[in-house]
Amino acid sequence: MFHQTPTRSIVLVFALVALALYAIYGGYFAREIVVEIAILAILAISIDVVAGFGGMVSLCHGAIMGVSAYTYGILTAKLGYPALPSAVAAIGAAAVFGTVVGWITARTTGIYFIMATLAFGQMAYTVIFKSRWLGGDDGMGGLPRFDFDWAGIAMNKSLPFALYALLLVLLCYVAAAWVMRSAFGRTLCGIHSNEPRMRAIGVSTIIHRARAMGFSGLLAGVAGIIAGQHIQYISPELLFWTVSGEALIVVILGGLGTLIGPMIGAIAFVLLKHELSGYTDHWHIVVGLVLIATVLAGGRGLYGQIEHWMTRRKARGAAQNA
Amino acid sequence: MLDVHNLSKAFGGLQVTRNVSFKLEQGERRVILGPNGAGKTTLFNLLVGELKPTAGDILVGGTSISGMSVSQRSRMGLSRSYQKNNLFEDLTVRENLTLAAAAAQGKIAWLVKDSFRDRGVKEAVEEAAELVSLTDLLDTPVKAASYGNRRQLEVGIALATRPKLLLMDEPTSGVGPSMIEGFHRLLKSLPEELTVLIIEHDMDLAFDVADRITVLNFGEVVFEGTPDETRGNPVVRDIYLGDWQQDA
Known part of the structure; x- marks a missing residue:
């Protein structure tokens, strides 16, 4: 069951403020990193919704994000529709894609679910990779950013864009946290805990799991919009299964089923990558070692482990006082 | 019937x-x-x-x-209890009963409202807990409950669906x-x-x-x-x- 504890709220605000300050004072390169973190954090939060709360480990979230980015690209760069409604439509397309994939794959669990989502993701990747109209493996350019000039905000500058990306992280987190502590999230946790019993008490679990994939797809769609607007170019690589795999690593690194963990994981992952790649091309080894350490320590992830220590200390303090 | x-x-x-x-x-x-x-x-x-x-x-x-x-x-x-306990093992007694009550009342997919704070759901939970004598153990994790209490909860879940x-x-x-x-x-x-x-x-x-x-x-x-x-x-x-x- 999800609880938005005060600690989680504090960590969320602290992390976002730190990233904003980094973007403001860190120059162009820092802003690029902040946007990269934002995209990965939102994608990881969306995976946490299904994997952490619903027990559905998905390898198609990169593809869901890509469906959103490509829908945005088609509507704006290809067909010339305005950016804002196109983005809304693209996020909707991602949610629909997620729901459809979910509705079909929810009949399976465990490794079969992982493989089924992998298949859907790779199908979407192949369709776009083979499509000349969509640019094939050359990708598609000319995706616009939003025009907020009327408000005096120049979105083509790096700082406003980085702050906009952080704002979307906050919105996605709040949306995910809200839904996870609503009836919808409670039901999802119940299905994760004991799906046959949920059916026995009257829940159509396949439909609910499909809905969860849809909601998760909506969040992944937001990440797709930022990814498309960031370098204003998209390629099929965005849909490849390794993108989902990397985001899944981030979720586990940060703490599965905590929502804030994936954000911490995204920060740790991107910073490690950029710091270490200055010294060695084999930075993946270090990330791998950190991942192994977190998994062996109980699989709670970086944030989950800290929360675990805090509750243990609190319990010990309470026992001493008693 | x-x-x-x-x-x-x-x-x-x-x-x-x-x-x-x-x-x-x-x-x-x-x-x-x-x-x-x-x-x-x-x-x-x-x-x-x-x-x-x-x-x-x-x-x-x-x-x-x-x-x-x-x-x-x-x-x-139709509601059943099982011969072998079939509970939500990683949750508390209250959460077990609440899931059942919320499901039976169709309060499963609200995006904003929390079914765990819904009055109708809470009433059904208290009623079921009372029937199976688990009122004092509502906040116990199922993992920490005795076998007998788990048997009671097994029936309690079925009853919470009214x-x-x-x-x-x-x-x-x-x-x-x-x-x-x-x-x-x-x-x-x-x-x-x-x-x-x-x-x-x-x-x-x-x-x-x-x-x-x-x-x-x-x-x-x-x-x-x-x-x-x-x-x-x-x-x-x-x-x-x-x-x-x-x-x-």
């Missing part, structure tokens, strides 16, 4: 349920007796839809539910005499209009609570009657009570 009509189930060549027919009136307490392997639990699985029958029909209030899924039947008011027809599969299996007495009281305190079908091995309990008794053997109904008729019946004595009376 419940009309089971020529229900049969075969796993390959093995006929587990043979032409089972019986009727339950609303508010009736029916106990199903039968030796191990008589097909009692299979009958329950067929009634709630966890197994599909090879032949026959099940009617609830005159409508056939044979084509319905497990969750649809549950929403019709069913019309309650199916209990050996609610007292594996618990001690004091807890059997507790279940006895529980059965007596259930709302009168609730129809109850129980698989039970404890004879005192079975004969005391039952309005009628159905005896299964090798998947067949071999006897149906009041507790007094059951006691005196030679067929029942032979296949079932015979052993029991020698033991006693």
